[in-house]
Amino acid sequence: MKKKINIKIRKAKEPLSKKRTPLNLKDRVLQQSNELKEGADREKQGADREKQGADREKQAEEQILIRNKAMEATTDAIFIIDAKTPNFIITYANLSFQNITGYTKKEILGQNYFLLYGPSADLRIIDEIKKTICRGESFYGEMLKFRKNGEKYWCLLRIAPVRDSKGVITHYVGIKSDTTLMKQRNLKIEEQREELLHVTRVGKLAEFVSSLAHEISQPLTAILSYAQAAQRMLKDREPQLQEILQYIINDDQRAAEVIKRMRYLLKKTKPALEPLDFNVIIQDTVSLILPQVTAKGKIVKFELDENLPLIQGDRIQLQQVVLNLISNSLEAMEENKDSHELIIRTSCKDADTILVQVKDSGSGILPENMKKLFTHFFTSKPDGLGMGLSISRSIVEAHGGYLNAENNPDRGAIFYFTIPLNKKDDL
Amino acid sequence: MPSNIYIVDDDESVCRALKTLLMTYGFEVRTFNSAQNFFDAVPNDEPGCLLLDIHMPGLDGWETQKLILASGSKRSVIFISAEKQDSALDRALKLGAIGFLQKPVNGQTLVDLINVTSKIKDRD
Numbered sequence: 001m002k003k004k005i006n007i008k009i010r011k012a013k014e015p016l017s018k019k020r021t022p023l024n025l026k027d028r029v030l031q032q033s034n035e036l037k038e039g040a041d042r043e044k045q046g047a048d049r050e051k052q053g054a055d056r057e058k059q060a061e062e063q064i065l066i067r068n069k070a071m072e073a074t075t076d077a078i079f080i081i082d083a084k085t086p087n088f089i090i091t092y093a094n095l096s097f098q099n100i101t102g103y104t105k106k107e108i109l110g111q112n113y114f115l116l117y118g119p120s121a122d123l124r125i126i127d128e129i130k131k132t133i134c135r136g137e138s139f140y141g142e143m144l145k146f147r148k149n150g151e152k153y154w155c156l157l158r159i160a161p162v163r164d165s166k167g168v169i170t171h172y173v174g175i176k177s178d179t180t181l182m183k184q185r186n187l188k189i190e191e192q193r194e195e196l197l198h199v200t201r202v203g204k205l206a207e208f209v210s211s212l213a214h215e216i217s218q219p220l221t222a223i224l225s226y227a228q229a230a231q232r233m234l235k236d237r238e239p240q241l242q243e244i245l246q247y248i249i250n251d252d253q254r255a256a257e258v259i260k261r262m263r264y265l266l267k268k269t270k271p272a273l274e275p276l277d278f279n280v281i282i283q284d285t286v287s288l289i290l291p292q293v294t295a296k297g298k299i300v301k302f303e304l305d306e307n308l309p310l311i312q313g314d315r316i317q318l319q320q321v322v323l324n325l326i327s328n329s330l331e332a333m334e335e336n337k338d339s340h341e342l343i344i345r346t347s348c349k350d351a352d353t354i355l356v357q358v359k360d361s362g363s364g365i366l367p368e369n370m371k372k373l374f375t376h377f378f379t380s381k382p383d384g385l386g387m388g389l390s391i392s393r394s395i396v397e398a399h400g401g402y403l404n405a406e407n408n409p410d411r412g413a414i415f416y417f418t419i420p421l422n423k424k425d426d427l
Numbered sequence: 428m429p430s431n432i433y434i435v436d437d438d439e440s441v442c443r444a445l446k447t448l449l450m451t452y453g454f455e456v457r458t459f460n461s462a463q464n465f466f467d468a469v470p471n472d473e474p475g476c477l478l479l480d481i482h483m484p485g486l487d488g489w490e491t492q493k494l495i496l497a498s499g500s501k502r503s504v505i506f507i508s509a510e511k512q513d514s515a516l517d518r519a520l521k522l523g524a525i526g527f528l529q530k531p532v533n534g535q536t537l538v539d540l541i542n543v544t545s546k547i548k549d550r551d
Contacts, residue, residue: 214482217509218438221531225444228534232451256531263511 077176102148332362431475462486471500481508503544
């Protein structure tokens with residue numbers, strides 16, 4: 001222990017003794033220049049430190065600059081409101097804020113934020129925003145707003161409080177996104193979906209009436225023939241029976257008339273033929289029901305032939321077929337919780353025909369149901385009408401193709417149909 | 428000599444009723460529940476008018492008429508179906524049939540049409 005301490009003391013003393021007792025000039029010059037060098041080094045270190053500090057400052061400045069530029073560059077409107085004044089004064093607004101609202105920087109800065117909502121703004125929403133942010137909470141909402149020129153736009157607004165180091169709210173920062181285009185697109189999709197569903201409903205009704213008419217016509221034919229036969233057999237005899245038979249005939253014909261009128265009201269419109277890319281038909285149809293697909297936890301996979309030739313067809317009718325097959329597949333997969341995937345495939349069957357396949361991994365088709373699948377009123381669903389597949393088949397056949405189904409070797413079923421590029425004549 | 432009438436319709440009740448009615452006019456009537464049964468029982472050259480339904484399981488009315496034409500038979504065919512008048516009549520005539528009547532069919536109209544076919548046949 002002692003030894004160690006001694007050594008330390010000696011070492012510490014050594015430079016001192018050297019400084020105080022220089023040996024000769026050479027050594028003194030050397031020592032002084034060393035001292036000077038040390039001093040210069042010290043100065044240099046200090047300068048380095050200063051430089052580092054300056055660099056850091058510069059970096060920080062640059063970062064702030066980039067942040068500012070980023071805020072100016074973004075297509076979302078960003079603004080800052082002073083929270084210390086009661087009037088929600090805007091202290092900052094980026095370029096997009098000016099673009100979206102239509103106000104100039106001069107009109108915005110120093111202005112009460114809520115006055116920019118315009119005279120037609122919904123006061124209840126403004127009140128709710130104020131209350132929320134004054135409570136120190138974030139506001140989040142989508143609303144209809146007005147630009148300076150009165151033009152309406154949809155806006156997704158988020159406002160959050162900014163606190164200083166003591167936790168006091170000093171500002172509010174807001175972001176507005178113009179969602180008008182998105183809204184319009186959603187509305188358009190919604191309209192298309194409604195149109196398709198309407199046409200499908202009318203189509204189902206027409207098909208229903210048509211098959212009902214067919215089924216009822218058979219017994220009406222028999223009744224009429226029997227009554228007319230009996231009338232002839234009783235010719236010139238039994239006037240009372242003759243009269244009754246005439247009533248039967250009249251009422252039979254009245255029933256036939258009702259059916260005829262019902263059919264006329266719901267007569268199927270002839271397909272409006274136009275050149276169509278079936279891949280587009282499929283994608284359009286899927287986009288209409290995608291919300292339901294994802295809600296059920298299923299995935300639609302496309303295997304579309306990029307070189308698929310155009311066909312002649314009726315867009316709405318063919319969309320109906322695709323929609324119907326997809327809906328069926330989804331329902332078939334609903335029972336199996338572990339089946340998710342639905343594959344839609346297009347290909348060229350041959351030079352003049354395209355082939356569309358909808359493959360699911362659902363419960364498949366029972367062998368005894370296979371034959372009845374496309375007949376009217378056949379359904380395996382508790383709430384089904386039994387119209388979907390028979391309508392789909394008549395649409396495909398009206399386009400000159402055929403619709404069929406098979407079970408997959410592993411699981412589920414595949415529905416497929418063909419459409420010729422040029423529909424041949426009926427005969 | 429009474430003319431022969433054949434009825435092909437998958438609905439038994441329709442067959443029986445039409446047969447009953449036509450017999451009151453003095454026709455000789457045979458009914459079949461399918462086109463195949465008719466082909467099996469009646470040779471192509473045996474005279475007689477055929478009343479043919481359109482919607483049937485197996486061979487439908489259109490296909491049956493095509494087969495009759497293809498066999499070279501000159502049989503007169505009248506389509507009787509619940510199918511709508513406008514498009515079906517056109518198609519029936521194009522396929523060489525004498526006519527198309529929509530169900531439920533009026534007895535006298537049917538008999539008049541059958542008589543027209545036998546007059547055509549007589550002229551031939």
